[in-house]
Amino acid sequence: MAKLEHIGIAVKSLKDAITLYETILCTDCYKVEAVESEKVMTAFLKAGDTKVELLESADETGVIAKYIETRGEGLHHIAFEVEDIYAEMARLKKEGFTLLMDQPKQGADNKLICFVHPKSAGGVLLELCQEIK
Numbered sequence: 001m002a003k004l005e006h007i008g009i010a011v012k013s014l015k016d017a018i019t020l021y022e023t024i025l026c027t028d029c030y031k032v033e034a035v036e037s038e039k040v041m042t043a044f045l046k047a048g049d050t051k052v053e054l055l056e057s058a059d060e061t062g063v064i065a066k067y068i069e070t071r072g073e074g075l076h077h078i079a080f081e082v083e084d085i086y087a088e089m090a091r092l093k094k095e096g097f098t099l100l101m102d103q104p105k106q107g108a109d110n111k112l113i114c115f116v117h118p119k120s121a122g123g124v125l126l127e128l129c130q131e132i133k
């Protein structure tokens with residue numbers, strides 16, 4: 001895998017979290033984007049070579065709403081950038097990892113994404129992402 005692309009943080013209020021992380025990282029949020037397929041609103045801030053992705057549920061049935069309901073706000077996933085998401089998915093599947101989807105989905109920030117189940121990744125939800133060129 002190429003590099004740590006971003007860290008995803010589940011938040012109740014995107015507006016409050018943007019203000020908070022703008023203060024922490026001393027930089028402005030550069031993008032706010034809805035991801036319809038995940039029922040989520042995202043906001044991105046740069047942190048050196050990587051990014052922080054803030055995630056707010058678009059409604060109470062979304063995955064982020066459910067996550068916050070059971071585990072509270074906080075670290076949701078870490079994302080690794082890959083060159084070829086199809087090849088990485090096939091490799092991990094062969095290695096016995098549980099992928100949360102059979103095909104990559106359109107994610108935020110112009111990426112194809114796929115999640116790896118935390119049960120097969122040491123308790124961490126992993127996202128593979130590949131830039132759409």
Ligand code: ZN
Pocket residue numbers: 006007008053077079127
């Ligand atoms: Zn992400």
